Amino acid sequence: MKNxxxxxxxGSDSDYGVxxxxxxxxxxxxxxxxxxxxxxxxxxxxxxxxxxxxEKKGVKVIIVGAGAAAHLAGVIASETLLPVVGVPIDxxxxxxxxxxxxxxxxxxxxxxxTMAIGKAGAKNAxxxxxxMLALSxxxxxxxxxxxxxxxxxxxxxxxxxxxxxx
Ligand code: RP5
Numbered sequence: 001m002k003n004x005x006x007x008x009x010x011g012s013d014s015d016y017g018v019x020x021x022x023x024x025x026x027x028x029x030x031x032x033x034x035x036x037x038x039x040x041x042x043x044x045x046x047x048x049x050x051x052x053x054x055e056k057k058g059v060k061v062i063i064v065g066a067g068a069a070a071h072l073a074g075v076i077a078s079e080t081l082l083p084v085v086g087v088p089i090d091x092x093x094x095x096x097x098x099x100x101x102x103x104x105x106x107x108x109x110x111x112x113x114t115m116a117i118g119k120a121g122a123k124n125a126x127x128x129x130x131x132m133l134a135l136s137x138x139x140x141x142x143x144x145x146x147x148x149x150x151x152x153x154x155x156x157x158x159x160x161x162x163x164x165x166x
Contacts, residue, residue, distance in 0.1 A: 019035075059082060077112050078110050086115065
């Protein structure tokens with residue numbers, strides 16, 4: 001079994017539709033991860049235990065998705081020195097603007113690396129985590145480089161196909 005290097009956590013199972021984007025990327029890069037639901041306000045003790053357990057397991061990065069008054073990433077960051085990557089979820093009537101502000105506006109001292117709202121943010125949270133892991137894992141750096149190359153190739157391909165339509 002693979003070591004868990006990245007913990008993916010979210011405030012509710014209703015966040016998974018967005019956070020799956022992060023899970024898909026981690027799986028694609030064959031990096032060990034686990035997925036947990038815990039809430040800063042509904043289950044504060046469970047959240048604390050989650051952080052302790054993650055540290056014990058040797059997790060290196062924690063990705064946190066939460067919506068509405070999204071304090072989960074900040075609370076988790078306050079409990080650990082592991083890097084925390086926040087994903088604001090667009091689950092509320094404010095379409096994630098509330099979660100963005102709640103996640104990104106950490107007062108000085110406890111950082112949360114905040115990504116974009118929603119699926120793009122979840123995907124980038126995984127890629128950003130992989131970039132951090134790649135600092136000490138050359139094979140991962142190589143894979144990230146191939147990923148970028150494929151992305152660039154797909155833009156060329158899209159451009160070529162568009163020319164056929166105009
Ligand atoms: C937040 O409240 C969660 O992260 C979720 O985005 C939102 C709604 O949660 P549920 O009411 O669907 O459980 O804490």
